[in-house]
Amino acid sequence: MGPAALEAIKDLSMEKRVVFRHKFLPYLLVAPQIVITLVFFIWPASQAIYQSALREDPFGLSSTFVGLENFAEIFTNDIYLHSVYVTAIFSFSVALIAMSTSLLLAVMADRAIRGATAYKTMIIWPYAVAPVVAAVLWYFLFNPTVGMIAFTLKTVGVDWNHTLNGRQAMLLVIIAAAWREISYNFLFFLAGLQAIPKSFIEAAAIDGASPVKRFWTIAFPLLSPTAFFLIVMNIVYAFFDTFGVIHAITEGGPNGATNIMVYKVYHDGFLSLDLGGSAAQSVILMIVVISLTVIQFRYIERKVHY
Amino acid sequence: MVEHRPWLTFATHAVLIIGCLIIAFPIYITFVASTHTLDEITSSFPLFPGRHMIENYHAALTVGSGEVGATVGRMMLNSAVMAFGITFGKIFISLLAAYAVVYFKFRFRMFFFWLIFITLMLPVEVRILPTYKVAADLKMLDSYPGLILPLIASATATFLFRQFFMTVPDELCEAVRIDGGGPMRFFFDILIPMSRTSIAALFVILFIYGWNQYLWPLLITTDESYYTLLIGIKRMLDVGEGQADWHIIMASTMLAMIPPVLVVIFMQKQFVKGMTETEK
Numbered sequence: 001m002g003p004a005a006l007e008a009i010k011d012l013s014m015e016k017r018v019v020f021r022h023k024f025l026p027y028l029l030v031a032p033q034i035v036i037t038l039v040f041f042i043w044p045a046s047q048a049i050y051q052s053a054l055r056e057d058p059f060g061l062s063s064t065f066v067g068l069e070n071f072a073e074i075f076t077n078d079i080y081l082h083s084v085y086v087t088a089i090f091s092f093s094v095a096l097i098a099m100s101t102s103l104l105l106a107v108m109a110d111r112a113i114r115g116a117t118a119y120k121t122m123i124i125w126p127y128a129v130a131p132v133v134a135a136v137l138w139y140f141l142f143n144p145t146v147g148m149i150a151f152t153l154k155t156v157g158v159d160w161n162h163t164l165n166g167r168q169a170m171l172l173v174i175i176a177a178a179w180r181e182i183s184y185n186f187l188f189f190l191a192g193l194q195a196i197p198k199s200f201i202e203a204a205a206i207d208g209a210s211p212v213k214r215f216w217t218i219a220f221p222l223l224s225p226t227a228f229f230l231i232v233m234n235i236v237y238a239f240f241d242t243f244g245v246i247h248a249i250t251e252g253g254p255n256g257a258t259n260i261m262v263y264k265v266y267h268d269g270f271l272s273l274d275l276g277g278s279a280a281q282s283v284i285l286m287i288v289v290i291s292l293t294v295i296q297f298r299y300i301e302r303k304v305h306y
Numbered sequence: 307m308v309e310h311r312p313w314l315t316f317a318t319h320a321v322l323i324i325g326c327l328i329i330a331f332p333i334y335i336t337f338v339a340s341t342h343t344l345d346e347i348t349s350s351f352p353l354f355p356g357r358h359m360i361e362n363y364h365a366a367l368t369v370g371s372g373e374v375g376a377t378v379g380r381m382m383l384n385s386a387v388m389a390f391g392i393t394f395g396k397i398f399i400s401l402l403a404a405y406a407v408v409y410f411k412f413r414f415r416m417f418f419f420w421l422i423f424i425t426l427m428l429p430v431e432v433r434i435l436p437t438y439k440v441a442a443d444l445k446m447l448d449s450y451p452g453l454i455l456p457l458i459a460s461a462t463a464t465f466l467f468r469q470f471f472m473t474v475p476d477e478l479c480e481a482v483r484i485d486g487g488g489p490m491r492f493f494f495d496i497l498i499p500m501s502r503t504s505i506a507a508l509f510v511i512l513f514i515y516g517w518n519q520y521l522w523p524l525l526i527t528t529d530e531s532y533y534t535l536l537i538g539i540k541r542m543l544d545v546g547e548g549q550a551d552w553h554i555i556m557a558s559t560m561l562a563m564i565p566p567v568l569v570v571i572f573m574q575k576q577f578v579k580g581m582t583e584t585e586k
Contacts, residue, residue, distance in 0.1 A: 016476065019411050020489040029406035030418050032399040033459060039444075040456040041425045044436035051436070105325045108318045115319075121574065122326040126333075127581075128566035130518035132536050136543070136559050137332035140339065146552060148335065148351040182329065184581075191582050211314060240431045244520040248540050262431045269435040270525065278435055285432040293427055 045286065051279035063276075070280035079256060080264070080281070087260045090174060091238035097178040099230060102185035103223075107215060109186075110193040120190070127183035131176075132244030138176040139249050162250070166257025169250045173258050176249065177242045184237075185230050192226035193219060232296050239288065261285060333563070340556035347552045362557040371542040371554040375530040378558045381538040385517055386565070388453045388534055392516035395458035397508055401501070404467035405493055409479070426461045430522055438525050448529040457522060463508055466583060470504045471497065507580035510573045514566045535562045 052070055054063040074080045102123075109119050126134070141149045142162060150160040162169040196219055204214045243262050246252060252259035252267060259267075265285065269278030339347050340363070342356035366378040406412075407419055430437060437456060446452030474497065482492040498505075523534045533541070539562060542555045570577050 016408055016472070016479075020409055022410060022412075022489060025489060026406040026410035026412040026415075029402045029410075033403035033422060033464065034418055036399065036455065036459040037421055037425050039440060040437060041428050041433070041459060042421070044433040044440055045428050047436035047439070048433050101325070104321065108321045108325075111315075111318050113315055113318055119322045119326060121571065123329060124574070124577075125567050125570050126329055128514050128518075128570040129333075129563055130520060130536055130566075132520045132540065133518075133559055133562050134332075136539060136555070137336050139543075140552070140556065141332055141335060146348050146351075151351060179329070179332070187578065187581055191578075211311070240429050243431060244536070247520075247524070248543065265431070266434055266521070270438075275435065282432050282434065286428065289427045289429065289432060 048279045048282040048286070051275055052283045053276075054279075055276045066276070070276045071284075074277065074280050074284070079259075082256055083259045083261050083264045086170070086256070086258060087239065090170065090177075090242075090258070090260055091235050093174045094178045094181060094238040094242070095231060095234035097174065098181035098234060099185050099227070101178075102182045103189050103227075105182070106186050106189035106193055107219070109190060123186050124183050126180055127187070129180055130244065131180060131242055132248045134180040135173075135176045135245040135248040138172060138179065142172050162254075164254055166254050169254055169258050173242070173245050173249055177238060177245045181234060181237055185234070188226055188230055189223065192223045196222050229296070232292055236289070236292055239285075336556050336559055339552060340560050342553060344549075344551060344553045347556075348549070358553070362553045363561070366554045366557040366561065370538075371551040371558070373545075374533070374538055374541045376533050376538060378535065378538065378561055380531065381533050381535040382561060382565075384453075384532055385534040385536070385562075387450055388519065388523065389513050389516035389565075391450065391454035392457050392519070393509060393512040395454055396460040396463050396512050397505060399458060400460050400463035401467055401498065401505075403464045404471055405497065407464075408468055408471040409489065409492075422459075422461045422464050424461075425459050430457070434521070434525065441526055447526050448532045450532075452526050453523055453532070453534070457516070457519065460512075463512070466504060466508065467501065470501055474500060503576075503579070506573070506576045507583065509580075510569055510577045511580040513569055517566045 053065060053067055055066045055070065056063045105123055109116055109123070129137075139147075141147050142160065144150050144161045144163065147160075153160040160168060162172045200218050200222075201214055204218055209217065239260075240262055242260070243266065246258055246260055246263045247266075250258040252263045261281065262285065265278055265281045268274045268281065338352050338355055341359040342352050342362075343358050346352055346356060346358075367382075368377055368379060370377040403418075403422065407415060441447060441452050441456060444452075446455070478496050479492055482496060487495070518536070519534070520536050523532075523537050524540075527533055527537060535558065539555060539558050542558065543550055
């Protein structure tokens with residue numbers, strides 16, 4: 001969810017003074033959006049919630065109502081709990097690497113130096129690269145048979161084979177996912193830095209504060225709303241948008257080492273055809289998205305009083 | 307602010323250059339690999355472009371790779387249809403919905419508003435199976451409408467247009483009315499032309515979004531002639547124990563990156579505006 005959506009909700013009470021009155025036209029205008037929303041969003045989501053309380057027999061012929069049993073089963077299932085753990089490690093690492101790298105680059109690019117525009121363009125454009133394509137790029141470099149980095153690692157004594165080694169597989173998907181997300185964070189950090197009044201920095205400089213001190217005492221605290229916004233966005237990215245990275249490089253393996261929650265929903269529902277279990281997992285992910293959205297709202301509230 | 311700290315300027319350049327090199331490195335290697343034969347790629351690790359660029363790209367575009375069964379040319383066309391379909395579809399229905407919500411008073415207005423808002427919290431990843439089922443019931447599997455329609459509801463675009471419409475002076479609306487114009491005349495003659503910067507910003511973001519879709523096309527395409535390029539590349543990698551056609555895969559990967567990257571580079575201003583104001 002972007003800033004525009006948050007703004008729109010915030011000043012919902014704002015209304016036009018001049019409005020048209022028409023009996024059917026407004027319904028006609030909202031109809032396409034509403035029909036798509038009902039058919040492809042609301043209906044499937046409610047189906048997921050409904051199915052999460054059902055269990056199908058092995059032949060898919062009949063289903064019985066089991067209440068919250070699917071959920072109870074999930075939360076006592078070691079494979080699912082491992083997937084939650086893997087997702088936590090993965091999201092945290094992606095957010096940490098992407099945010100710290102991009103903050104460093106943004107601070108550097110914000111200094112009025114020659115070539116700043118060229119640097120900015122160079123850093124921004126990987127955002128256009130799809131997560132799955134980023135995955136292919138890194139997969140090629142780390143491929144145990146043809147990969148240049150895998151080969152280099154072998155010559156220094158690291159036996160790289162992410163198809164067998166779970167830790168290496170995790171490291172690889174983290175690199176591929178974080179690499180692409182640097183651009184996104186960079187853009188927002190740079191915008192945040194450029195919004196800091198130059199007079200603050202100048203005043204501190206006149207008082208003799210070094211550039212490093214100026215960063216930690218002025219820029220860094222003023223960037224905290226941006227950083228908070230980005231933490232939420234990075235978690236959303238790592239949870240949901242990295243499906244392509246996992247699917248292309250590891251397919252959740254080896255042995256579940258990179259089986260993030262979204263991949264597991266796809267795998268259980270689409271490949272293993274466990275409808276109830278997959279639906280219950282979907283509902284859990286829905287709760288995750290809703291919670292993240294609520295957190296963002298609270299943050300926007302605080303920013304207003306900043 | 308003018309400050310003379312030569313060492314700091316040097317360090318700044320050093321960090322930025324290293325950063326750019328790390329960011330560009332995988333893409334450079336991909337490009338290099340796309341200009342060599344498969345033998346050259348598997349036997350050595352080429353660091354500089356080879357002589358087989360035209361040959362590889364031509365083979366990818368017109369023949370494709372291994373068992374995939376569709377040429378990259380065909381798959382790029384599918385990706386383009388999907389990307390433009392999603393882009394224009396989202397912009398179109400969001401403009402209409404935002405117009406209704408801002409400029410009309412009608413029953414259930416707020417209800418519709420919240421309904422649109424809820425879509426933000428329901429990404430396709432959390433409703434994979436039931437959405438697939440809806441598409442199947444509507445006979446949309448392996449079709450362009452199936453690739454496009456389920457993805458064109460957009461709360462973000464609707465809200466962005468709403469925010470913009472709220473800043474449009476009421477006098478313009480009154481003027482049209484005094485001239486005897488109706489609501490649609492105001493919409494097409496005044497509002498849409500005024501919205502073009504917002505539309506351009508959204509165009510960039512949505513084109514990238516559409517071109518880079520992966521999960522949904524993966525679910526609903528089983529017929530190769532509807533594969534998008536990203537799905538095709540994944541299929542090219544699935545060779546089991548066999549040898550992947552790396553030269554073709556790398557050429558295809560370059561081709562998959564070029565359209566959205568060009569859009570970002572040439573519409574950078576709109577891109578930055580779109581990102582910081584909308585996102586998604």
